[in-house]
Amino acid sequence: MSGFTLTPVETKPLSFTLPVVGAAGAFVGLFVGTAHGSGFMGIVLGAVILMALAMIALKGLGLDKEKATRWGIIVLFVVVGWFFAALPGLVLGALFGWFFSWFIFWIGEGRYRANLPPYLTPGQVLWHYSFRVICGAIFIFLITPILVVMPLSFNAQDFFTFTPEMLRFDPAGYSLKHYEDFFTSTGWQQALRNSLSIAPMATVLSVGFGTLAAIGLSQPHVPFRRAIMAILISPMIVPLIISAAGMYFFYSRVGLQGTYMGVVLAHAALGIPFVIITVTATLVGFDRSLTRAAANMGADPLTTFFRVQMPLILPGVISGGLFAFITSFDEVVVVLFVGSANQQTLPWRMFTGLREQISPTILAVATILVVISICLLTTLEYLRRRSERLRGLSPG
Amino acid sequence: MSDTTHTGPVLAADGTPLKRSLRRALRAQKMRALALIAPLLIFVLLTFIAPIADMLFRSVENQIVGRTLPMTVEELRDWDGTGTPDESVYRALYFDLFLAVEAKEHTKLGSRLNYEESGISSMFRTTGRDVDNIGKVYQKAIEKVNPAFGEGAFWYDMMSGGQGAEGNERLLSNQIGRLEGLESATFSGEIGFVPGAEIYKILPNTTRAYTAFAAFTVFLDNDVVAEEDPWEAVYPALLLDLSEPAAADALASYQGPGAQELRDLAAQLDSLPAVDMTAALIESNKDWLRTGYWEVIKTYSPPYTTGYFLNAIDMEKTTDGIALRSDDERIYGILFKRTMFMSLVITFSCIALGYPIAWIMANLPARSANLLMILVLLPFWTSLLVRTSAWKIMLQQQGVINDVLVWLGLVADESRLVMINNQFGTIVAMTHILLPFMILPMYSVMQTIPTSYLRAAKSLGANNWTAFWRVYFPQSVPGIGAGSILVFILAIGYYITPEIVGGTTGTFISNRIAYHISSSLNWGLGAALGSILLAVVMVLYYAYDKIVGIDNVKLG
Known part of the structure; x- marks a missing residue:
């Protein structure tokens, strides 16, 4: 929220506030009602209760007691929630209480107009907020699946579902046994070791070759630039199953199929496009006069590269490396075909586990991987800002 | 300070004609650039292009008959x-x-x-x-x-x-x-x-x-x-x-x-x-x-055959020449059509879900937009298998969505929805997985559209819809195009997700290719199916290159 208001806020008449708040109450009431037998009762009760609350809050108690009123509503909802469904009901009650205590004042006091231009028609205001709700729903769609995995990984049972104990927040329903399984099982540990020995090698190869080539590609006069670029980017575009099939055929011809080297080479090839893209993007903003200046002052090309050019494009190189690493670390299809049982990686094990649905250890691994990807994402974001700062752009 | 009386070629400092001297410098520059690129190019040609060529070769190769008999x-x-x-x-x-x-x-x-x-x-x-x-x-x-x-x-x-x-x-x-x-x-x-x-x-x-x-x-x-x-x-x-x-x-x-x-x-x-x-x-x-x-x-005695390709498009060689297989033997046509259809549905769902997100990120202040960007990038960076397993948990009959629906009383416990191991499951999971690939290019295009255009349109008398449809939307089409081609290319060749959540009706042509290579061992047919898929992807890749340019691919 910005510090100033675009439109002066004015209290809305009850003839507007009550139906809106009532409708919201009816909507929530519908779900509570169906869950307890009668949807119709839920709608009526929800609307009536919310309208009554709004009436009391806005007219009875007034604005100067806003804080106390809001806490009162939250407590009321918590108690009702507890009455209906014990601990989960309490949590839901707190959430709904918090939302409605805010919603009543937001609507009743007309605060929703504060950050909108004054010339908007009511229809436009409604659309503005409906649009936000739609976007919110899409964000929920994006993020929920990832969030759902995490609590399930602490499941005390060997199920892929929430057990009643878990929903009751009963400590007996939770355990670390899947994590324990992951850290003690030789199969998973071997898979982790394989992943950790393949990915860095592949990353080194693709970053090494990729950075050199990106520098070459960013020179002003490169013959067949477009064609070369198309070839170098193609591992990203060609469907993985086709790359995997081709590599399987070809690598078994040359004796690389089923070897560590074969998997590393395959993964390096898949990581190269990412390095090329990120490093060339960094080089676009690179000031070529810097290398000329360095040469002018007597630095040989190698010194120029390592002391002048490299520090400046390093963020791009590192983020390309991260991309290459995650590509290899996350890759299943190619390793399934090119690798043998000795190269079984973490994703491979997860894939077979998922197909046969053996144990929720997969979910523990998934949670660990999500945490790793959050770390990587943070690193990348930091690098991006640093690179923009170095190039004199303000961090957007 | 030009010397108008001088008629000969312009000379460089060392006496050679300037033109030749420049050309030599340019050639040296080109060679240097190529020398930097060469190692990677050779690496990619050997580790990636050669395997693809090998696959194409296998789809027509048929030397076994001539060699054995x-x-x-x-x-x-x-x-x-x-x-x-x-x-x-x-x-x-x-x-x-x-x-x-x-x-x-x-x-x-x-x-x-x-x-x-x-x-x-x-x-x-x-x-x-x-x-x-x-x-x-x-x-x-x-x-x-x-x-x-x-x-x-x-x-x-x-x-x-x-x-x-x-x-x-x-x-x-x-x-x-x-x-x-x-x-x-x-x-x-x-x-x-x-x-x-x-x-x-x-x-x-x-x-x-x-x-x-x-x-x-x-x-x-x-x-x-x-x-x-x-x-x-x-x-x-x-x-x-x-x-x-x-x-x-x-x-x-x-x-x-x-x-x-x-x-x-x-x-x-x-x-x-x-x-x-x-x-x-x-x-x-x-x-x-x-x-x-x-x-x-x-x-099938000649060393090369079109047999695998004919097989891959449900045709066969008969005594009367090439003919379609009988109805009950045709599977690949259905599979190709299904792959196309589902990829299109996924692409359109991605457009429908990605457009509002890209719009709101482009129109919010930078700080909030960055925060939302993290919500988009987090799934993008999360392991594909994590997301697929998450969808398996969400969609299965004892899964989260069914649990919530039953809890809310919207669905009876005994008639839980079947949302997995069918086309629906594949479409939902893949839309989620590919959505960031749609949002990112859309966002980068929408960022460049000034918000004042919409206001100008409205102040000139356009209503909300006209202003959006006639002014904003046409400018955002390049973003939609870039995202759609990218999502479609990725969707059409997907293997892992359909394999896990697709069951039998939600699988793609790539699952069939994998089956022929690892289970039925009919490598030639697998290679032929792969070649057809590759051809489709290459056409799309070419279109992408023409429309967007591969240099402009952005990653987060």
Whole structure:
């Protein structure tokens, strides 16, 4: 929220506030009602209760007691929630209480107009907020699946579902046994070791070759630039199953199929496009006069590269490396075909586990991987800002 | 400060014409750039492009028939395709098959031809077990006449033509080459045997069969030729050669080792069983009578074939040329159509869900937009398998969505929704997985559209819809285009997610390719399906390059 208001806020008449708040109450009431037998009762009760609350809050108690009123509503909802469904009901009650205590004042006091231009028609205001709700729903769609995995990984049972104990927040329903399984099982540990020995090698190869080539590609006069670029980017575009099939055929011809080297080479090839893209993007903003200046002052090309050019494009190189690493670390299809049982990686094990649905250890691994990807994402974001700062752009 | 009186070419400091000096500098620059690119280019060509080329090659390669049955293919060329081929074809088949059985390659050929016509595989397998017995009949008869024919050393002397005889090196290298083709290996070195040139003229079939035996003994069994008894196949070959009218005359003047024994044997030819390979093979398996099977062998005898591609588009070669398969055998057309349809649905869902997100991120202040960006990038960075397993948890019948619906009373406990192992599951999971690829290009395009355009349109009297549809939307189309092509390309070749949440109705063509490569082992068909998919992707890639430019791909 910005510090100033675009439109002066004015209290809305009850003839507007009550139906809106009532409708919201009816909507929530519908779900509570169906869950307890009668949807119709839920709608009526929800609307009536919310309208009554709004009436009391806005007219009875007034604005100067806003804080106390809001806490009162939250407590009321918590108690009702507890009455209906014990601990989960309490949590839901707190959430709904918090939302409605805010919603009543937001609507009743007309605060929703504060950050909108004054010339908007009511229809436009409604659309503005409906649009936000739609976007919110899409964000929920994006993020929920990832969030759902995490609590399930602490499941005390060997199920892929929430057990009643878990929903009751009963400590007996939770355990670390899947994590324990992951850290003690030789199969998973071997898979982790394989992943950790393949990915860095592949990353080194693709970053090494990729950075050199990106520098070459960013020179002003490169013959067949477009064609070369198309070839170098193609591992990203060609469907993985086709790359995997081709590599399987070809690598078994040359004796690389089923070897560590074969998997590393395959993964390096898949990581190269990412390095090329990120490093060339960094080089676009690179000031070529810097290398000329360095040469002018007597630095040989190698010194120029390592002391002048490299520090400046390093963020791009590192983020390309991260991309290459995650590509290899996350890759299943190619390793399934090119690798043998000795190269079984973490994703491979997860894939077979998922197909046969053996144990929720997969979910523990998934949670660990999500945490790793959050770390990587943070690193990348930091690098991006640093690179923009170095190039004199303000961090957007 | 130009010198107008100077008419010659402009010179550089060292006296060379400036033009040439510049051109040289430019060339040096180009070479330097190429030298930097070269290592990676070679790396990608070797590790990635070569495998793709290999796959394309495998989709038309069909050397197995010609390699395993070279003489049969040769003889079949004259067959007109009606009835059964004549005895010469069956004879060639017997000798070809004998070597193939020794090398254990006949089952491979059987399974290869079985892809075209089921049943052939078992025909090759049963006859493969019988080839020894077929030859043994003649061996016993010949050994009864003269036991010397049962001795390895005798055969060795006879076939090599004795010490110092002129050898037929060409026959030897021919047979070694055949063995190399069969075993997909290279053999080199002396084998301690060279077929005699003279004996070859008299007994061509026998010498050929014996030479094949000799090469096999040395290279695959690692034994000494002279010490081993020959294969059963040389006996029918010997009888065949001796029954040639010209053989008796040639033998009469032959002086090499074994000449006398051969003359004696030829004299008793009438008491020996006649070679009838047609009968022998048909007795082993009646299917050798089938015209259809012989047609398949003949059709697939050239080293390259369009058969796999025809198969991949539900067509087959018949006697009347190329025709569509019968309705119940068509699966790939349906699969391709389904892949296309589902990829389109996924692309459109991504547009529908991605557009609002990209819009709101482009129109919010930078700080909030960055926060939302993290919500988009987090799934993007999360392991594909994590997201797929998450969807499995969400969508299954005891899953989160069903639980919530039951808890809310919207769905009865006994009629939980089936949302997984069907098309719906695949579409939902893949839309989620590919959504960031749609949002990111859309966002980068929408960021460049000034918000004042919309306000200007409205102040000029456009209503909300007109302002959006006539002013904003056209400017955002490049973003939609870029995102759509990217999502479509990625969707069309997806393997992991459909495999896990797709069941049987929600799988893509890529699942079929994987099946052919790892389970049914019909590599050629897998490669042909892959080539078709690759062609589609390449066309889209070209379009993407033309519309967006591959340099403009952005990653987060």
